[in-house]
Amino acid sequence: MPKRFFDPILILFVFSLAILVCAVFLFPNITNAFTDKDNAFSYLEEQMSFGPRTPGSEAHEKFLNWVTQKLSAQGWDVDLQKGNYKGHEITNVIASRQNLAADPDAAWIMLGAHYDSRLSADADSVSANQTQPVPGANDGASGVAILLELAERLPKESDKNIWLVFFDGEDQGNIVGWDEWCIGSKMMAQYLEKQDRRPDKVVVIDMVGDKDLQIFREKNSDKALTDEIWSTAEKEGLSNIFQDKEKYSIYDDHIPFLQIGIPAVDLIDFDYPAWHTLADDIQNVSSDSLAAVEQVLYAWLTKK
Ligand SMILES: [Zn+2]
Numbered sequence: 001m002p003k004r005f006f007d008p009i010l011i012l013f014v015f016s017l018a019i020l021v022c023a024v025f026l027f028p029n030i031t032n033a034f035t036d037k038d039n040a041f042s043y044l045e046e047q048m049s050f051g052p053r054t055p056g057s058e059a060h061e062k063f064l065n066w067v068t069q070k071l072s073a074q075g076w077d078v079d080l081q082k083g084n085y086k087g088h089e090i091t092n093v094i095a096s097r098q099n100l101a102a103d104p105d106a107a108w109i110m111l112g113a114h115y116d117s118r119l120s121a122d123a124d125s126v127s128a129n130q131t132q133p134v135p136g137a138n139d140g141a142s143g144v145a146i147l148l149e150l151a152e153r154l155p156k157e158s159d160k161n162i163w164l165v166f167f168d169g170e171d172q173g174n175i176v177g178w179d180e181w182c183i184g185s186k187m188m189a190q191y192l193e194k195q196d197r198r199p200d201k202v203v204v205i206d207m208v209g210d211k212d213l214q215i216f217r218e219k220n221s222d223k224a225l226t227d228e229i230w231s232t233a234e235k236e237g238l239s240n241i242f243q244d245k246e247k248y249s250i251y252d253d254h255i256p257f258l259q260i261g262i263p264a265v266d267l268i269d270f271d272y273p274a275w276h277t278l279a280d281d282i283q284n285v286s287s288d289s290l291a292a293v294e295q296v297l298y299a300w301l302t303k304k
Pocket residue numbers: 118139171276
């Protein structure tokens with residue numbers, strides 16, 4: 001037998017490799033340690049490079065091309081749901097992998113985030129700024145970045161049907177010619193209401209990039225679904241971010257789904273001084289915050 005077979009370094013290497021392979025197979029959550037927070041943040045930066053993704057803008061169009069390409073490249077089926085609201089074209093982006101689930105009765109989970117930026121920074125203290133669009137680093141880009149990171153990291157084979165939905169027209173309420181909030185999610189709920197089968201659970205993420213991230217239980221959200229997510233956060237050691245108490249009652253993209261009887265939850269940190277101002281820009285969001293929320297959702301989706 002050649003001498004090299006007894007090389008202790010080689011044996012140690014093979015032994016270590018075997019342990020690592022076993023660990024990854026036996027404890028798939030160990031791969032969660034590999035969350036690439038900078039990757040999620042790069043998705044936020046790319047959106048910001050387009051400029052505010054206000055309805056009808058070139059940046060909005062660029063976003064749609066970019067997100068469609070990214071999701072397709074990551075192996076997701078992409079459908080555009082188009083509609084019209086008071087003359088404005090509304091486009092929701094749906095990424096799905098339901099064809100991969102062997103079981104037609106498998107749980108159907110929809111995760112959603114709005115991608116549009118608000119046309120008017122009407123909460124800005126400088127009146128000249130109030131006619132400008134909101135940059136939307138936190139209010140829009142943060143939720144989208146997390147969905148894209150999940151799109152990349154979620155295992156291709158899943159025991160669930162997962163939809164990642166990017167809603168249009170969430171953030172234009174109380175603006176002349178718009179009036180209403182959550183147009184894209186209402187359009188999606190109207191479609192689902194007519195279907196025999198609907199998602200079992202809907203999780204909406206919005207404004208989850210604040211540097212001082214604290215997500216309180218949202219009062220309109222489904223209680224059992226909120227419990228599930230908060231319990232996952234506790235197991236992941238993130239109870240400092242997922243605060244175990246109620247604070248706000250928010251009208252967000254989860255409401256249209258609750259109204260048609262689907263359990264839905266809104267994950268949002270509404271304590272954000274830059275909300276609807278020009279300061280909702282990249283300097284006021286954090287890659288650590290994106291990574292924490294992504295970690296909880298990944299664990300919730302993949303652990304039994
Ligand atoms: Zn907003």
